[in-house]
Amino acid sequence: MSLGKLRQVKSDRAFRRFDLIVYGIVLLFVVILFILVFTLTDSSPLKGVRVFVDGKAIFSYTFENDEYETSGEGVEVENSQSKLVITVSAGGGYNKIVIDKRARKARVFEADCRAKTCTYMQLNDNSDVIHCAQHKLRVEPSDYSPDGGYIPLG
Amino acid sequence: MKKLSAVIFALSVIASVFSGCGGETYAIYTNLSREEFSVQAGNFVLCEGLNASGSANGDNARVSAGFSSRTHVFYAMGAEALLVISADFSDEATLNGFNALCTEIEEVLYSLDNSLSATIPTSDVSVFNAAGAGDKVLIGYHTYNLLNLASDIYEKTEGYYNPAVYHSVKAYGFLGGERPEDISDLPSSSLSSKLTDLANMFGEVELSSKDGEYYALKPDFTVTHDDTEYTLNLDLGGIGKGYAVDVVNGLLDDYGFEYGYFSFASSSIAVKRNSSVGEYTIGLRNPRGSGDYLCVKTKNTLISTSGDYFLYYTLAGERYCSVIDPHTGKPVRSGVITATVFGGSAAENDAYTTAIMAMGKDRALQFVNAELTDRKFVFVCEKEG
Numbered sequence: 001m002s003l004g005k006l007r008q009v010k011s012d013r014a015f016r017r018f019d020l021i022v023y024g025i026v027l028l029f030v031v032i033l034f035i036l037v038f039t040l041t042d043s044s045p046l047k048g049v050r051v052f053v054d055g056k057a058i059f060s061y062t063f064e065n066d067e068y069e070t071s072g073e074g075v076e077v078e079n080s081q082s083k084l085v086i087t088v089s090a091g092g093g094y095n096k097i098v099i100d101k102r103a104r105k106a107r108v109f110e111a112d113c114r115a116k117t118c119t120y121m122q123l124n125d126n127s128d129v130i131h132c133a134q135h136k137l138r139v140e141p142s143d144y145s146p147d148g149g150y151i152p153l154g
Numbered sequence: 155m156k157k158l159s160a161v162i163f164a165l166s167v168i169a170s171v172f173s174g175c176g177g178e179t180y181a182i183y184t185n186l187s188r189e190e191f192s193v194q195a196g197n198f199v200l201c202e203g204l205n206a207s208g209s210a211n212g213d214n215a216r217v218s219a220g221f222s223s224r225t226h227v228f229y230a231m232g233a234e235a236l237l238v239i240s241a242d243f244s245d246e247a248t249l250n251g252f253n254a255l256c257t258e259i260e261e262v263l264y265s266l267d268n269s270l271s272a273t274i275p276t277s278d279v280s281v282f283n284a285a286g287a288g289d290k291v292l293i294g295y296h297t298y299n300l301l302n303l304a305s306d307i308y309e310k311t312e313g314y315y316n317p318a319v320y321h322s323v324k325a326y327g328f329l330g331g332e333r334p335e336d337i338s339d340l341p342s343s344s345l346s347s348k349l350t351d352l353a354n355m356f357g358e359v360e361l362s363s364k365d366g367e368y369y370a371l372k373p374d375f376t377v378t379h380d381d382t383e384y385t386l387n388l389d390l391g392g393i394g395k396g397y398a399v400d401v402v403n404g405l406l407d408d409y410g411f412e413y414g415y416f417s418f419a420s421s422s423i424a425v426k427r428n429s430s431v432g433e434y435t436i437g438l439r440n441p442r443g444s445g446d447y448l449c450v451k452t453k454n455t456l457i458s459t460s461g462d463y464f465l466y467y468t469l470a471g472e473r474y475c476s477v478i479d480p481h482t483g484k485p486v487r488s489g490v491i492t493a494t495v496f497g498g499s500a501a502e503n504d505a506y507t508t509a510i511m512a513m514g515k516d517r518a519l520q521f522v523n524a525e526l527t528d529r530k531f532v533f534v535c536e537k538e539g
Contacts, residue, residue, distance in 0.1 A: 033196060055227045114330065116233070117465070123446060131234045133419075138227060138234070146238045147223035149428045151415055152446075154439035154459045154494065 044102045048142030053090040091135035184532040195447040221429045227258045233419035239431035240413035257407045269294045270394040283387040288374035298368035300397050307505040308454035312318035314509035316480035318356035321349045328476040336470040337469050346483035348377040396458045396504030422458040422500040441492040458503035461492035479512040488514035489535045497529035
């Protein structure tokens with residue numbers, strides 16, 4: 001680097017106005033991205049889980065109190081410190097649901113329905129729903145609101 | 155200065171990773187106007203330059219005073235359907251109307267299931283599938299309507315929508331077929347080619363009506379592979395759900411319910427208005443991750459979607475989905491991984507989205523710009539290169 005260039009670099013200001021504008025835009029972009037990702041989807045952790053068979057509530061659980069309620073026949077619950085395993089007998093078959101108390105997640109891990117599509121679904125947050133059409137089973141977050149203005153597609 | 159640039163670059167990378175940019179990127183093609191949607195996943199990039207038609211929305215007045223919501227879950231065609239209605243249910247007539255609507259929907263879905271199912275042996279579709287080549291089969295009104303619609307879209311999409319790929323769908327382990335455990339279990343090229351020739355005879359299905367009865371004539375054409383003779387078979391399952399949504403949408407109008415929605419298998423929806431905020435936010439599921447890749451604000455419309463993520467399996471790192479390319483007889487691998495169409499009818503949209511997935515990006519863009527000018531569309535492609 002020539003001496004003249006070195007002097008010019010030393011005499012330059014640390015931040016030129018144009019640089020600040022560019023940095024500002026980049027930071028704004030980062031902030032908007034975070035807001036979009038973390039606020040627009042209802043990805044708050046599960047508060048509880050409800051299970052329905054043919055539209056009737058047969059099981060509910062809340063993480064905060066670590067309490068569950070069952071109503072109706074055909075529901076067996078195995079409760080341990082870290083998880084709940086619920087076996088639901090419905091529609092001539094069964095679905096086994098596991099609720100992970102620490103991770104605050106729920107999923108169907110075993111079923112004898114034909115398609116077994118339900119075993120690929122998980123409740124990770126308040127926007128997810130699991131359903132098994134053959135057994136008319138539905139597993140949803142306890143504060144899931146189907147008319148909250150949001151409709152999942154796909 | 156360099157340090158600051160590095161910090162900002164690092165922040166951007168962190169933001170990208172948190173928003174899902176860690177893996178591959180995907181391109182979104184849509185004619186939705188910019189104010190109608192928001193991209194939710196960082197690795198989905200909007201491709202600009204398409205003609206966005208203006209939003210027909212507006213009138214988002216809140217009417218929630220005295221309103222409450224009621225839901226009813228139905229099961230038909232091997233899937234769940236959810237009805238959500240918002241109204242003033244303190245009015246006894248409204249409540250009775252809701253109950254009557256539920257009963258009528260139950261009857262309609264039962265009737266459609268028993269006409270269109272490929273697994274109920276007495277359904278129109280099963281009877282047609284079991285019939286011999288060249289046989290004339292008595293079918294019901296809904297099946298006749300739907301086959302007419304399917305024929306129109308088959309022509310319009312140059313065969314990219316074809317409900318006669320039944321044998322190929324089954325050969326790849328869907329529709330109750332045996333799921334391949336290994337690549338060697340997949341259908342041979344010879345079988346796929348023969349089944350494609352058979353499916354291409356769909357245009358030869360002749361529909362007729364006489365004295366209030368409806369008929370379908372099966373093409374007099376068969377293919378044989380490993381001593382098994384195949385006749386043309388139909389699978390109207392996908393388009394059937396869209397058709398059911400269209401019928402239920404008509405019932406919602408007949409009963410005067412203006413607020414709520416009817417969602418069938420989360421793949422076809424009749425959307426009315428939301429009683430709290432006017433429009434609904436439709437969350438389009440991320441085909442390669444959790445959550446949504448796009449949120450679209452809309453109301454008073456009919457929507458259908460298709461994707462390679464609904465039913466699929468992977469063998470040796472390759473994805474095999476239940477959507478078959480009618481021109482190859484194999485699961486679609488056109489680069490289009492999901493497609494959604496808004497407006498018109500849900501049954502048509504169901505067929506269009508299936509066709510778009512088989513067409514691939516360039517042909518799909520030509521098609522939507524020429525044929526779907528009255529609708530909104532979104533499709534996602536794996537990025538090239």
